[in-house]
Amino acid sequence: MKIITGNANPELAKEICAHLNVPLSDVLVSRFSEGEIRVQIKESVRGRDIFIVQPTCPPANENLMELLIMIDAARRASAKRITAVIPYYGYGRQDRKDRPRVPITAKLIANLIVAAGAHRVLTMDLHATQIQGFFDILVDHLYAINVMCEYFDKKNLKNLVVVSPDVGGIKMARAYAKRLRAGLAIVDKRRESPEKTEVMHILGTVKGKTAVLVDDIIATGGSMIEAIEALEKKGVKEIYAAVTHGILSGSAIDRLKDCRSLKELVISNSIPLSKQKQISKVKVVSAAALLAEAIQRIHDEESISCLFDVTN
Numbered sequence: 001m002k003i004i005t006g007n008a009n010p011e012l013a014k015e016i017c018a019h020l021n022v023p024l025s026d027v028l029v030s031r032f033s034e035g036e037i038r039v040q041i042k043e044s045v046r047g048r049d050i051f052i053v054q055p056t057c058p059p060a061n062e063n064l065m066e067l068l069i070m071i072d073a074a075r076r077a078s079a080k081r082i083t084a085v086i087p088y089y090g091y092g093r094q095d096r097k098d099r100p101r102v103p104i105t106a107k108l109i110a111n112l113i114v115a116a117g118a119h120r121v122l123t124m125d126l127h128a129t130q131i132q133g134f135f136d137i138l139v140d141h142l143y144a145i146n147v148m149c150e151y152f153d154k155k156n157l158k159n160l161v162v163v164s165p166d167v168g169g170i171k172m173a174r175a176y177a178k179r180l181r182a183g184l185a186i187v188d189k190r191r192e193s194p195e196k197t198e199v200m201h202i203l204g205t206v207k208g209k210t211a212v213l214v215d216d217i218i219a220t221g222g223s224m225i226e227a228i229e230a231l232e233k234k235g236v237k238e239i240y241a242a243v244t245h246g247i248l249s250g251s252a253i254d255r256l257k258d259c260r261s262l263k264e265l266v267i268s269n270s271i272p273l274s275k276q277k278q279i280s281k282v283k284v285v286s287a288a289a290l291l292a293e294a295i296q297r298i299h300d301e302e303s304i305s306c307l308f309d310v311t312n
């Protein structure tokens with residue numbers, strides 16, 4: 001086995017290597033003077049099982065191109081098998097034609113990864129599970145729920161209710177509720193644009209409870225802040241949020257700072273958190289052990305179905 005990484009999230013790759021007790025392979029990923037990406041794998045990978053750790057997080061286009069070029073470099077270096085480890089799958093929100101004359105970019109990205117030469121994809125908390133079907137190669141889809149729930153178990157919160165921020169997240173919210181032995185509520189909202197939503201109703205009992213909002217992605221944070229405000233109006237005692245992928249773009253950090261009702265936002269390290277975004281309200285839990293376990297099992301040709309169980 002060999003683990004390589006680009007510039008998207010090298011710290012996560014190092015953490016995975018530490019769990020696997022293998023060194024991070026030496027790879028040059030830089031830029032030519034005109035900005036083109038330059039990749040050179042500086043050690044032999046002939047006949048090896050290669051895992052390329054590279055989330056396609058912002059800057060999405062740069063990180064995606066690095067991933068594609070690293071896959072191509074490994075293929076041309078006669079790697080036996082290439083697994084693209086993509087903890088965060090960028091462009092995942094463009095998974096269907098919800099308006100006239102728009103692309104299904106999530107499918108396009110899948111085609112590019114397959115065309116570059118990947119044999120397998122390992123990812124985590126896709127925005128839509130049907131994205132797995134966009135690939136013509138094997139896809140292993142992990143969930144961060146157990147990592148998140150371990151954090152909340154240690155906090156020993158009482159009188160919990162898990163809240164889904166929309167109807168589409170009910171299945172995952174129900175799994176969180178079962179794992180945390182909590183109630184379940186749903187925010188009924190109407191999306192007016194890709195960035196703006198309007199909360200209509202709260203379905204479920206939340207008054208006097210400690211709420212945990214669960215979602216897969218937080219970008220600008222607008223939808224989450226609206227959901228928090230709606231929960232506050234319904235008499236929720238404390239509000240926490242568990243979100244796998246913390247993009248935190250635009251004015252997200254300022255919104256979180258100004259939102260007094262939110263006690264903590266818990267995110268995974270699928271996307272690196274820059275120093276400008278490191279505030280006391282944002283807590284990061286590591287998914288490296290989960291990814292490392294999946295990588296080891298794939299390498300050893302063992303079943304990883306136990307890692308898909310979101311109710312453990």
